[in-house]
Amino acid sequence: MRPSQILRSSELPIGKYNHYLNKDTWGHLGCIQPQKGIITYQVSANRQNVLAGASNDAIFNTWRRFSKQVLYWAPPLLVAYYAMDWAIKRNEYLNSKPGRAETAGS
Structure with a gap:
């Protein structure tokens, strides 16, 4: 996003080089005097x-986040695992000799 024409026309951008909006100069984007009462610290x-x-x-x-979320994904995961295990065993049985003999009549 490009700054507005007013911001580009001022000498100093707001918030840089200790120049801020001043309540005494409403409508002017940068005051001549640096803002007082603002203290910054840096390391x-x-x-x-x-x-x-x-x-x-x-x-x-990690432990806190895991313990809060485990009940949301563990039960569906276990249900899906046991359903898939049952389906694989059932498929192997139906494709075996006794399984074919059982379903041959239907």
Whole structure:
């Protein structure tokens, strides 16, 4: 999405370089004075431990999510497994010699 003509015509974009909308200059997109009272903090990228606790959180979060969802997919999975097992055994029986003899009359 392209910025509007008004945004492209201003000197500084809103929210960048400490210039924000000001209630005193309603209708003007960037005020000359930087906004006061906004404090930002940053941590240098090389000072962060991005994988801190990732393995521990992954284990417990995975267990929590699994235990909440297992009752939604495990029963249908078991029913489908036993239905397929019954169908395979029934098919093998009907294609065997005793099965053909049983269904020969019908």
